[in-house]
Amino acid sequence: MRDIHVQDIIAAVKQAAITANYVIGPDLLAAFRRGLAEEESPTGREIFRQLIENAQVADRECVPLCQDCGLMVIFAEVGQEVRIVGGEFQAALQEGVRQGYQEGYLRKSVCHPLTRKNTGDNTPAVIHTEIVPGDRLKLWVVPKGGGSENMSRLFMLKPAQGWEGIKEAVVATVREAGPNACPPYIVGVGIGGNFERAALLAKKSLLRELGSPNPDPELAPLEEELLAAVNDLGIGPQGLGGRLTALGVHILMQPCHIASLPVAVNIQCHSSRHREVEL
Amino acid sequence: MPKDVRLTPPLTTADVLPLEIGDRVLVSGVIYTARDAAHRRLLELLAAGQPLPVDFQGQVLYYVGPSPARPGRVIGAAGPTTATRMDVYTPTLLRLGLKAMIGKGRRSPEVIAALKEYQAVYLGATGGAGALISQCIREAEVVAFEDLGPEAIHRLVVEDLPTIVINDCAGRDLYDEGLRRYARTA
Ligand code: SF4
Numbered sequence: 001m002r003d004i005h006v007q008d009i010i011a012a013v014k015q016a017a018i019t020a021n022y023v024i025g026p027d028l029l030a031a032f033r034r035g036l037a038e039e040e041s042p043t044g045r046e047i048f049r050q051l052i053e054n055a056q057v058a059d060r061e062c063v064p065l066c067q068d069c070g071l072m073v074i075f076a077e078v079g080q081e082v083r084i085v086g087g088e089f090q091a092a093l094q095e096g097v098r099q100g101y102q103e104g105y106l107r108k109s110v111c112h113p114l115t116r117k118n119t120g121d122n123t124p125a126v127i128h129t130e131i132v133p134g135d136r137l138k139l140w141v142v143p144k145g146g147g148s149e150n151m152s153r154l155f156m157l158k159p160a161q162g163w164e165g166i167k168e169a170v171v172a173t174v175r176e177a178g179p180n181a182c183p184p185y186i187v188g189v190g191i192g193g194n195f196e197r198a199a200l201l202a203k204k205s206l207l208r209e210l211g212s213p214n215p216d217p218e219l220a221p222l223e224e225e226l227l228a229a230v231n232d233l234g235i236g237p238q239g240l241g242g243r244l245t246a247l248g249v250h251i252l253m254q255p256c257h258i259a260s261l262p263v264a265v266n267i268q269c270h271s272s273r274h275r276e277v278e279l
Numbered sequence: 280m281p282k283d284v285r286l287t288p289p290l291t292t293a294d295v296l297p298l299e300i301g302d303r304v305l306v307s308g309v310i311y312t313a314r315d316a317a318h319r320r321l322l323e324l325l326a327a328g329q330p331l332p333v334d335f336q337g338q339v340l341y342y343v344g345p346s347p348a349r350p351g352r353v354i355g356a357a358g359p360t361t362a363t364r365m366d367v368y369t370p371t372l373l374r375l376g377l378k379a380m381i382g383k384g385r386r387s388p389e390v391i392a393a394l395k396e397y398q399a400v401y402l403g404a405t406g407g408a409g410a411l412i413s414q415c416i417r418e419a420e421v422v423a424f425e426d427l428g429p430e431a432i433h434r435l436v437v438e439d440l441p442t443i444v445i446n447d448c449a450g451r452d453l454y455d456e457g458l459r460r461y462a463r464t465a
Contacts, residue, residue, distance in 0.1 A: 041461065043301070043443070050405050050441075058356075058410035067346045067356040067409040067429075105355055107346035107429055116316070118428060147361050147384075147406070179454050180361050180384035182406035234461030238383070238405060240443065241457020271407040 002079075002135040004279050006087035009137070013096020016141035016275040017072065018104035021064045024055045027210040028272055031247040035184065035237065044242030051270060066271040069106035070143030072097045072125035075204065079134035090127060093139075097125045109146060128200065137279040140207055148185070148269035151177035154199055157261040163222070166191060166263050167229060173265040174230045174246065179239020182269035185246045186210060187230060190264040191253040198262035205250035206268045207276075219251045226251075237270075285439075289337030290378035292398045298444045300453040304402055305439040306381065310339040312433040314360055317424050318368035325371065332423035333432060336376035341440075342383075344429035345419070346409070354419045354435075356409030359383040362401065366390050373397040381442055385454055395450045402442035403453070415440040 029052070036048040058065045074093050078084075084092075101108055101122040108122040132138075153176075155169045170189055177185065190201025214220040226249040236242020247270070256262055281301035286294060287308040298304065311333055313321070324331055342362050346355030362382030369380070370393040378399045383406035386394075394401060404412060418436035425431050445453045 041457075043457075047405060050408050050411055054405075054408040054411040057414060061410065061414075062349065063352075063410040063413050064346050064356040065410055066407045067344060067358050068360070069346055069356075105347045105349050107344065107355070145407075150361075178385060179403075180363060182383065232463035234458050234463060236457055236461055238403065239385075239454050239457065240403070241453075241459075241461040243461065269407055 001081055001083045003083050003085045004137055005085050006089070006092035008279055009084070009089070009092040010096040010099065012139065012277045012279060013074070013093055013141060014100040014103065016139065016277050017097055017100030017106070017143065020141055020143055020273040020275040021069050021104060021106050022062060023059050024065060024273070025210070029055060031210050035244050035247065039237065039242050039244050041236055041240070041242035043240045044237040044244060047237035047240070064106055065273065066145060067107055068109060068145040068147065069101065069122070070145050070273070071110055071149070072122060073142040073144055073203065074125050074127045075140040075142065075207070076127065076129045077132045077138040078129060079136045080131050081135035082137050093127055094123045094125060098123050139277045139279075140274055141277065142207070142274040145182075145269055145271060148177075148181040148267045151181040151267045152202070153265050154195070155263045156195065157263055159259070159261045161261060165261070167226060169263050170226050170249070170265050171229050171233065173267065174235070175233055177267050178235055181267050182271065183235055183239055183246070184237050184244050184270050186268040186272050187226070187246050187249045188266035188268060189226065189249060189251045190266070191251060192256040192262060193254050194256065194260065194262055197254065198264035199266070201252035201254065202264035202266035205252040206266060206272065207274055208250050210248050210272070214251060216253075219253060223249045223251050286379070288339045288378070290339065291337060295378055295400045296398060296448050298400050298447050300444050300447050300451045300456055302444040304442045304444060306339060306402070306442060307438050307440070308436065310341050310381070310435050310437055311422070312341045312343050312435060314342060314344050314430045315364050316427050316430040317432050318365055320424055322368055322371060335372055337378050338376075339379040339381065340372065340377055341381040341435065345413075345433070346429070348419070354413055354416050357413045357416055358409035359404040359406055362386055369393065373399050381440070386446055391446050391450055391452065394446050395448060398448045400444055400448060401446040403445040404440065404442050412440065
């Protein structure tokens with residue numbers, strides 16, 4: 001067994017929450033630079049220029065990339081030989097979020113669903129925990145904006161609808177999102193599993209490095225087909241018209257019930273923020 | 280061809296009437312912020328026959344809920360939020376003389392018709408460019424509904440806030456225009 005103290009978990013989550021909100025990943029920056037070079041629409045190119053400058057200002061001036069610092073999602077992979085000491089695991093993750101949002105001057109955007117009263121510290125985060133082999137603890141800290149989450153959809157298709165049905169669902173979701181969820185998008189698609197698993201797969205697919213091909217040779221060409229279809233919509237950066245409506249489409253797939261074909265589409269805005277930490 | 284225009288509120292119909300979709304507008308001077316919760320309160324005050332904390336005649340409203348300012352800073356990140364959520368409240372404010380709104384995302388047909396009727400415009404700022412936009416904000420103070428936190432009405436002084444005309448006084452829509460130009464599917 002390997003001991004991991006909750007204080008180390010709190011510190012790691014806090015730091016990751018802050019960094020995720022201030023610094024974009026090199027893969028995303030590279031995609032913005034490609035967009036600046038490749039977008040046909042002059043207005044679209046201007047948007048890419050602004051996004052690159054926004055990333056530079058955020059990093060240099062310590063201002064969050066976006067004022068919507070998100071609802072926090074944490075994916076945790078806990079090695080089965082890890083023993084958490086000094087307190088409760090879930091509570092430690094929440095405490096890390098609380099401290100990160102307070103000390104990092106991040107906007108608290110979590111409220112009671114009915115009264116709309118703000119919880120005041122951006123908790124509770126949504127936490128997904130998996131037990132895996134080994135003695136490491138891996139955390140993905142993923143603040144997710146409300147605008148793009150609002151435009152995400154779940155479809156329980158009929159098996160007969162097949163790939164064409166999936167494609168239609170993805171294109172329809174992006175069309176409906178239009179300019180509202182801050183394109184250019186990264187589109188996460190979860191296929192299979194069941195009602196809740198499809199949504200989880202869609203969200204998890206967004207963690208993959210942008211611009212990297214899907215490691216599954218069956219899915220890689222399907223992602224390209226979906227990306228082309230989505231970009232044919234012409235929504236473009238910020239919805240002002242252009243070739244690059246999405247920077248990438250990511251798919252995760254797993255087997256489903258013989259009667260079902262669940263498909264979830266998680267829209268990720270260009271402010272795609274996530275940090276990975278290993279303890 | 281899109282024009283480059285500078286606007287400083289208070290605005291008159293003569294300022295906004297020449298604007299066309301796609302025009303690049305730099306906004307300077309005093310503007311006000313409001314999101315859903317502030318809009319709801321404004322309409323409640325109106326319904327109760329109470330005075331509003333801000334006179335909207337000729338003013339510009341920015342849909343933003345900024346992140347907290349670090350000590351010594353004017354404001355945190357301050358990019359636009361989705362305007363669509365404000366649609367139900369907007370025609371009332373236009374009737375009170377509001378001349379421009381800054382946000383992101385589509386407006387309803389009712390809002391687009393009201394822009395035509397009351398001669399006002401909807402400007403788009405770059406969603407998700409909150410750090411960049413914060414650099415244009417020189418002053419910020421809460422003027423109403425302080426208990427709403429980031430949703431309180433702020434009075435901002437801005438300099439060259441970059442926007443683009445999405446909906447003009449003629450009822451046109453830049454989002455639709457963009458699709459017409461770039462869509463490859465029906
Ligand atoms: S959709 Fe994304 S980029 Fe746009 S305001 Fe929300 S979090 Fe920010």
